[in-house]
Amino acid sequence: MNLKNEIREIADYPQKGINFKDITTLFKNNEALQFVINSTVEHFKDKNITKVLGLEARGFIVGGVLANYLNAGFIPIRKRGKLPAKIIAENYDLEYGSDSVEMHEDAIDENDVVLIHDDLLATGGTAHAALKLAQRKGVKKIYFSFICDLEFIRTEKKDAIKSHETQILVKY
Numbered sequence: 001m002n003l004k005n006e007i008r009e010i011a012d013y014p015q016k017g018i019n020f021k022d023i024t025t026l027f028k029n030n031e032a033l034q035f036v037i038n039s040t041v042e043h044f045k046d047k048n049i050t051k052v053l054g055l056e057a058r059g060f061i062v063g064g065v066l067a068n069y070l071n072a073g074f075i076p077i078r079k080r081g082k083l084p085a086k087i088i089a090e091n092y093d094l095e096y097g098s099d100s101v102e103m104h105e106d107a108i109d110e111n112d113v114v115l116i117h118d119d120l121l122a123t124g125g126t127a128h129a130a131l132k133l134a135q136r137k138g139v140k141k142i143y144f145s146f147i148c149d150l151e152f153i154r155t156e157k158k159d160a161i162k163s164h165e166t167q168i169l170v171k172y
Contacts, residue, residue, distance in 0.1 A: 003170045006032040007148065021148050021172070023058060023119045036062060036169060040117075040145050041069045043167045047143060050112045051075050053134065055126050056082075056101070058119035062147070066117055075107045077116075077130050088136060092129035101129045110138030121146040121168065124157035131161060148172060 006026040013020040026032045040062070049072045054063025056078050067074035080089065080100045087102040108114060116130045127144060134142050144166040151171050 001032060001035045003032060003035070003147070004172075007170065021120055021150075023147055026147070027061060033062075036147055037065055037069065039169060040066055040167060044070060044115055044143060044145070047115070047141075047165075048113050049115045049143070051108050051114050053077050053103070053108075053114055053116045053130055055116070055118040055130055059117050062119070063117040066115065066145070070115070072115070075103060077101050077103050077133065088133055090129040090132045090136075092125035093123065099126075101126060101133070103130075103133050108134060108137050108139060110140065112137075112139050113141040113143075114139050115143045115145060117145045119147045121149045121158065121161070122153050123155050124161050125155075127161050128157035131164075143167075 003026060006029050008022040008025040010020040010022055049070045051073045052063050052067035053075045054060045054077065060076060064074045080102060083102050083104055086105045088105050089100050089102045091100045114134050116127060118127055121127060131142060142164050144161055144164055146168050148170045149168040
């Protein structure tokens with residue numbers, strides 16, 4: 001399936017010069033959504049994943065479904081101030097700013113095998129922050145899945161992510 005045909009591109013969003021990849025159009029097509037889910041589950045089904053970390057917000061949509069099919073728990077990686085219990089946080093840079101992500105301190109431990117999922121890999125800032133959170137908790141087995149990768153953006157953080165087994169379904 002050609003998933004690029006299912007992803008809408010929006011010029012100059014969220015700011016001038018950014019060509020936003022809108023995966024909500026992919027989500028409204030059940031066949032495309034099933035392809036994403038089935039391909040990712042097939043790729044990771046034998047990795048003994050115990051937790052799927054979904055990155056806010058679009059990473060929650062597929063991440064929760066992946067957790068279900070992989071018989072794993074789902075851990076939301078949230079933006080600052082959204083979680084009610086004790087958290088650990090990691091700052092990161094975006095292609096158009098900076099922010100912080102948080103996870104409940106007791107969400108994962110060193111015995112977990114983690115799949116970090118998000119819709120898009122651009123600079124790698126958000127996913128790298130999630131990687132750092134998992135590493136701070138002592139997790140040794142960490143995998144990544146993304147629907148899209150903006151390959152023309154090259155960063156050290158992306159290199160660090162791709163040093164782990166990573167599944168990418170669409171490359172731009």
